[in-house]
Amino acid sequence: MKLSRRIKDLTATRLMMLTTMSAFALMIIIGVVLAVKSEQILSGHSLWSLLGSSVWKPMKGEFGFLAFIAGTLAVTALAIVLALPPALMASIWLSEYANSRIRSLFAPVIDLLAGIPPVVYGVWGTLTLVPLISETLAPCFVDFSTGYSLLAGGIVLAIMVIPLMMGLFGELFASIPRDLREASLALGATRWETARRVVVRKALPGIVATVVLAISRAFGETIAVMMVCGNVADMPGSLFNPVYPLPALIANNYGEMMSLPDYESALMLAALILFVIIIAFNVISHAILHRLKQRIA
Amino acid sequence: MENILFEMNTSVFVDNYKATAPVSCIENAALCIRGLNVAIQGKPILKDVSFDVPPKSITCIIGPSGCGKTTLLRSLNRMHDYTAGMKVTGQVTIDGNDIYAPGVDVAALRRRMGLLAQRPTVLPMSVFGNVAYGPKLYGVKRGELLRAIVERNLKAVGLWEEVHDRLHSPAGILSVGQQQRLCLARALAVQPAIILGDEATSALDPLATRTIEELLLRLKQQLSIVLVTHTLRQARRIADHVVFMYMGEMVESGSAQQVFSNPVHDLTREFVGGSIG
Amino acid sequence: MNRRFTEFIMKGLMLLSVATIMMVLLYILYIVASKGLRSLSWEMVTSLPTGGYYLGKEGGIANAIAGSLMMIVAATALSLIISLPTALCINFVMRRNGRLARSSRFMFDVLFGIPSIVYGAFGFLLMMWLGVQASLLGGTIAVALLIMPIMVRAIDEVAVLVPSDLTEAVFSLGATRYEMLKVVVRQLRPGIVSATLLAVGRGIGDAATVLFTAGYTDSIPVTPNDPAATLPLAIFFQLSSPVEEVQNRAYAAALILTAMILVISFGVRALVKYSRK
Numbered sequence: 001m002k003l004s005r006r007i008k009d010l011t012a013t014r015l016m017m018l019t020t021m022s023a024f025a026l027m028i029i030i031g032v033v034l035a036v037k038s039e040q041i042l043s044g045h046s047l048w049s050l051l052g053s054s055v056w057k058p059m060k061g062e063f064g065f066l067a068f069i070a071g072t073l074a075v076t077a078l079a080i081v082l083a084l085p086p087a088l089m090a091s092i093w094l095s096e097y098a099n100s101r102i103r104s105l106f107a108p109v110i111d112l113l114a115g116i117p118p119v120v121y122g123v124w125g126t127l128t129l130v131p132l133i134s135e136t137l138a139p140c141f142v143d144f145s146t147g148y149s150l151l152a153g154g155i156v157l158a159i160m161v162i163p164l165m166m167g168l169f170g171e172l173f174a175s176i177p178r179d180l181r182e183a184s185l186a187l188g189a190t191r192w193e194t195a196r197r198v199v200v201r202k203a204l205p206g207i208v209a210t211v212v213l214a215i216s217r218a219f220g221e222t223i224a225v226m227m228v229c230g231n232v233a234d235m236p237g238s239l240f241n242p243v244y245p246l247p248a249l250i251a252n253n254y255g256e257m258m259s260l261p262d263y264e265s266a267l268m269l270a271a272l273i274l275f276v277i278i279i280a281f282n283v284i285s286h287a288i289l290h291r292l293k294q295r296i297a
Numbered sequence: 298m299e300n301i302l303f304e305m306n307t308s309v310f311v312d313n314y315k316a317t318a319p320v321s322c323i324e325n326a327a328l329c330i331r332g333l334n335v336a337i338q339g340k341p342i343l344k345d346v347s348f349d350v351p352p353k354s355i356t357c358i359i360g361p362s363g364c365g366k367t368t369l370l371r372s373l374n375r376m377h378d379y380t381a382g383m384k385v386t387g388q389v390t391i392d393g394n395d396i397y398a399p400g401v402d403v404a405a406l407r408r409r410m411g412l413l414a415q416r417p418t419v420l421p422m423s424v425f426g427n428v429a430y431g432p433k434l435y436g437v438k439r440g441e442l443l444r445a446i447v448e449r450n451l452k453a454v455g456l457w458e459e460v461h462d463r464l465h466s467p468a469g470i471l472s473v474g475q476q477q478r479l480c481l482a483r484a485l486a487v488q489p490a491i492i493l494g495d496e497a498t499s500a501l502d503p504l505a506t507r508t509i510e511e512l513l514l515r516l517k518q519q520l521s522i523v524l525v526t527h528t529l530r531q532a533r534r535i536a537d538h539v540v541f542m543y544m545g546e547m548v549e550s551g552s553a554q555q556v557f558s559n560p561v562h563d564l565t566r567e568f569v570g571g572s573i574g
Numbered sequence: 575m576n577r578r579f580t581e582f583i584m585k586g587l588m589l590l591s592v593a594t595i596m597m598v599l600l601y602i603l604y605i606v607a608s609k610g611l612r613s614l615s616w617e618m619v620t621s622l623p624t625g626g627y628y629l630g631k632e633g634g635i636a637n638a639i640a641g642s643l644m645m646i647v648a649a650t651a652l653s654l655i656i657s658l659p660t661a662l663c664i665n666f667v668m669r670r671n672g673r674l675a676r677s678s679r680f681m682f683d684v685l686f687g688i689p690s691i692v693y694g695a696f697g698f699l700l701m702m703w704l705g706v707q708a709s710l711l712g713g714t715i716a717v718a719l720l721i722m723p724i725m726v727r728a729i730d731e732v733a734v735l736v737p738s739d740l741t742e743a744v745f746s747l748g749a750t751r752y753e754m755l756k757v758v759v760r761q762l763r764p765g766i767v768s769a770t771l772l773a774v775g776r777g778i779g780d781a782a783t784v785l786f787t788a789g790y791t792d793s794i795p796v797t798p799n800d801p802a803a804t805l806p807l808a809i810f811f812q813l814s815s816p817v818e819e820v821q822n823r824a825y826a827a828a829l830i831l832t833a834m835i836l837v838i839s840f841g842v843r844a845l846v847k848y849s850r851k
Contacts, residue, residue, distance in 0.1 A: 019663065
């Protein structure tokens with residue numbers, strides 16, 4: 001073999017290994033940089049006092065993250081609870097009941113909606129959802145709400161993740177062999193029984209993976225939530241109270257508080273918390289998926 | 298064999314609807330097919346097919362590939378219902394009632410015909426779950442009764458000895474031959490009157506094929522079996538009756554002996570002799 | 575009857591879900607379109623805002639359109655240089671489905687899940703370390719980081735489908751790995767283009783990454799070190815303005831951004847359809 005060809009081959013493959021490894025390095029670097037930057041706040045306060053307190057008074061040197069963490073979790077949980085049942089039901093209808101013409105009509109719409117930027121969903125939320133909650137919905141339950149609330153944040157996020165879920169569910173259900181459905185139908189199962197006991201069951205690992213993806217997306221979503229959730233650092237009490245999720249905290253304050261080194265460091269800790277939770281979440285779900293796949297086979 | 302039955306309504310017909318009695322059929326026919334036409338997007342696949350499936354025997358449908366054997370079999374339990382563009386006309390009657398008549402409870406109808414597919418189609422659950430799937434749908438909840446049903450049907454296909462210690466493992470870990478027998482046990486668990494087999498042994502090795510064939514020969518004492526087969530040798534081994542299909546038409550049907558040794562039609566003679574197909 | 579009732583109820587619930595989801599989503603599109611169309615004009619698209627971006631009534635959003643386009647082109651190019659070799663490496667240099675390939679995939683799943691605000695914050699730290707101001711360059715780097723895992727995953731998805739027969743056939747002709755990859759890339763071209771479009775769609779709409787890294791300005795950036803306005807931020811900042819004309823600029827920007835996504839999404843779809851043929 002000609003030497004030049006071998007040299008070309010070697011350089012190319014080495015370079016490719018290098019880019020892949022640099023992506024590995026990127027993740028470690030992000031973690032390390034964020035950790036180094038949060039060091040200042042961690043050295044002044046115990047981790048427990050940071051995570052366990054909900055008092056956020058940066059000017060007085062009090063940095064309690066609990067309200068933000070609780071706000072993030074509340075808004076994410078609400079979004080998934082609101083989004084999963086209709087997304088799953090609609091996807092089952094599209095794959096098991098609708099004919100292929102209707103399916104091919106829906107698919108591009110879902111695709112398009114999955115691509116619409118968060119900020120646009122935020123605009124819609126501000127224009128329609130916030131007034132709806134403050135004027136119509138909230139008066140039925142509480143004395144007063146501005147409409148900028150946990151509920152608004154949860155609904156906007158739910159609407160954002162529904163197209164994402166439906167796109168993936170659609171692919172998932174389409175990949176399940178027809179034989180399997182027919183085996184169930186041939187035993188006298190109705191279409192719903194077949195969908196629930198065979199299709200959904202077979203697709204369970206994929207459904208879990210999709211939900212994990214939707215949770216990560218909702219968890220880290222910044223702009224859309226920030227525009228409608230009110231951004232008040234209280235523990236989430238009712239659906240109509242404002243909340244303040246972690247990403248919104250970073251987005252609202254970063255860059256403007258550089259004069260207070262503790263404050264900047266606290267915001268970096270917020271980013272680190274997001275980073276660590278996402279990684280932990282991925283690792284755990286990976287393990288669950290692995291076991292689920294083996295069990296269903 | 299001990300008979301463990303669970304209570305259920307075997308009527309295929311909803312409310313008080315009864316379809317009109319069909320044209321003449323042989324006595325006690327398990328299925329009676331008259332003037333069956335199937336077309337997909339206007340293109341005919343089956344043309345005016347008529348024959349009877351005699352009770353408690355094995356009927357083999359033979360013919361070259363692409364002749365409509367599988368389509369025919371699938372129209373017997375209305376599997377085409379969900380295929381877009383499929384149009385089925387004609388009559389298929391079970392116990393004197395037309396399955397294509399309006400008002401038929403398709404799910405209940407399908408329960409009376411077990412289906413054995415080309416490749417084993419184990420459901421994504423345990424061995425036990427597969428066999429118990431049908432009875433559970435029909436409301437059997439008592440664990441004891443379910444276990445008895447599972448055991449009885451696994452024994453009926455000779456699988457009990459092999460799998461009784463891993464009933465709760467995923468069915469996917471069984472060998473292909475065992476999976477196919479499991480599918481048969483699953484079909485038997487809902488007490489069908491007819492078993493439909495679509496080249497049910499084509500994915501199996503000769504030994505597993507032999508096992509399935511022996512099972513079918515034993516089962517025909519209790520129920521009727523309709524088998525699409527891709528090998529003439531299999532039809533010769535197990536068929537009591539043979540239906541020969543060619544280009545979407547039923548060319549000849551009769552007892553196995555008559556079709557194989559003394560066919561009426563030239564096409565049948567050529568096919569059976571091996572010069573076409 | 576009970577089972578048929580369940581079927582009926584469930585079907586109703588499913589239809590209700592489909593209808594609700596579609597109505598809400600169409601309502602969003604309607605709001606964006608109606609608000610946007612009212613404020614959209616040729617002048618809006620082609621002129622720069624004057625008199626301060628928050629309060630100035632005159633002018634349009636040309637700064638944001640230009641800034642977004644420049645940034646996404648640069649970021650996509652930068653990201654492609656890393657993502658393409660990485661996706662190929664995982665599939666064709668590493669042992670297929672080996673431990674290394676599997677853990678790489680897992681890592682990109684994690685990177686894909688990291689919130690864009692974290693990429694924004696990290697990008698900002700990176701810029702400070704490099705001594706770069708909030709600028710077109712800074713925004714480009716942050717967006718490139720955000721879309722890199724998206725592209726790797728999307729290219730990987732099509733690369734897994736390349737049969738090993740193909741690579742073996744090329745190897746058997748005496749090709750080196752590098753030469754084999756050139757063949758593979760040609761095969762993958764539609765997949766690479768649609769992965770790129772997907773990343774463009776995601777990158778152009780993300781506000782959190784560019785919030786601290788790109789800055790905001792009323793003019794069009796001339797050098798990479800100038801701050802750059804972007805469409806998502808143009809929407810975000812101007813929507814909260816008390817001045818109606820400025821708010822209208824936000825609605826126009828939202829419509830333009832949505833229209834861009836529409837074009838991209840149909841582009842991907844057409845490409846997928848084309849490459850299947």
